[in-house]
Amino acid sequence: MHLLSIDSLSDDQIATILAEAQLWFDCNRQPSRNDRRLDGLTVVNAFFENSTRTLVSFAIAAQRLGAQVVTLPVEASSVKKGETLEDTARTLGAMQPDVMVIRHGSTGAPAEVAAVAGCPVINAGDGTGEHPTQALLDAATLQRHFGRVAGLTVAICGDIKHSRVARSNAKLLRRLGAEVRLAGPPQLMPDGASALVVDEAIEGADAVMMLRVQRERLEDELGDSPGEFLELYGLTAERLARAAPGAVVMHPGPINRGVEIDGALADGERSLILTQVEMGVAVRMACLDLLTASRRGA
Numbered sequence: 001m002h003l004l005s006i007d008s009l010s011d012d013q014i015a016t017i018l019a020e021a022q023l024w025f026d027c028n029r030q031p032s033r034n035d036r037r038l039d040g041l042t043v044v045n046a047f048f049e050n051s052t053r054t055l056v057s058f059a060i061a062a063q064r065l066g067a068q069v070v071t072l073p074v075e076a077s078s079v080k081k082g083e084t085l086e087d088t089a090r091t092l093g094a095m096q097p098d099v100m101v102i103r104h105g106s107t108g109a110p111a112e113v114a115a116v117a118g119c120p121v122i123n124a125g126d127g128t129g130e131h132p133t134q135a136l137l138d139a140a141t142l143q144r145h146f147g148r149v150a151g152l153t154v155a156i157c158g159d160i161k162h163s164r165v166a167r168s169n170a171k172l173l174r175r176l177g178a179e180v181r182l183a184g185p186p187q188l189m190p191d192g193a194s195a196l197v198v199d200e201a202i203e204g205a206d207a208v209m210m211l212r213v214q215r216e217r218l219e220d221e222l223g224d225s226p227g228e229f230l231e232l233y234g235l236t237a238e239r240l241a242r243a244a245p246g247a248v249v250m251h252p253g254p255i256n257r258g259v260e261i262d263g264a265l266a267d268g269e270r271s272l273i274l275t276q277v278e279m280g281v282a283v284r285m286a287c288l289d290l291l292t293a294s295r296r297g298a
């Protein structure tokens with residue numbers, strides 16, 4: 001079994017991951033939080049794109065379950081000598097790891113790795129494709145805060161076009177019964193999608209998830225006036241006042257303070273941003289547990 005997209009998971013598997021993540025979240029706050037169920041297994045992290053939260057949380061998650069973690073130093077690897085992704089994947093696979101966690105700038109790269117790896121592969125973000133474990137941790141964070149996901153209204157705002165987080169979240173949160181509203185500047189909406197005005201999307205929402213403006217994937221969509229972004233499309237106190245009473249603020253990180261979100265709101269009492277990070281470890285523990293279960297005979 002691979003975890004390449006939200007569609008890779010059955011409803012039962014999603015329910016299992018979300019329920020188990022809540023247990024790991026509590027367990028991770030205890031002094032004796034280590035579990036040995038992945039003892040003797042090896043997890044390879046191969047991140048061909050930058051990462052802080054996802055890379056470190058997969059490593060912590062694997063280690064808390066007793067696995068050994070090897071991180072491919074991409075910049076110092078044979079990738080820089082021109083080795084193809086498929087050859088790199090076959091090479092890593094020949095070392096008999098038990099899970100490969102892949103992040104890549106090219107959409108579909110984790111699926112290419114999965115075809116030759118010989119072990120379960122987790123997509124840790126591929127180009128503008130998907131980021132399934134981010135969506136799972138977002139759903140688990142909402143569940144923890146509100147006690148449910150079904151019936152919530154979630155506004156996802158910003159650079160939707162380039163966001164694998166938005167794509168995975170739209171699929172998962174809708175499957176779980178939430179209303180998902182996507183909004184952003186017209187030039188940062190996927191082709192063919194109609195742009196909801198950010199103010200309208202936020203109106204009455206229970207959660208407002210802001211997305212980073214992905215400068216590394218932008219061509220000239222924003223023109224030369226990115227400084228106006230906050231005023232026109234970003235999350236300000238005035239815009240947040242339109243949301244439901246008790247609405248929460250989310251962001252997958254990294255944050256561009258003062259661009260898509262006023263920094264004071266990111267740090268404010270309604271922000272769940274660090275809970276999302278904490279939940280990231282718990283959700284990835286649950287995913288690693290699920291994906292290795294058959295190898296362990298569990």
Ligand code: ASP
Nearest residue numbers: 125131165212252253254
């Ligand atoms: N960290 C998330 C991702 O890798 C969001 C972002 O980079 O803006 O997709």
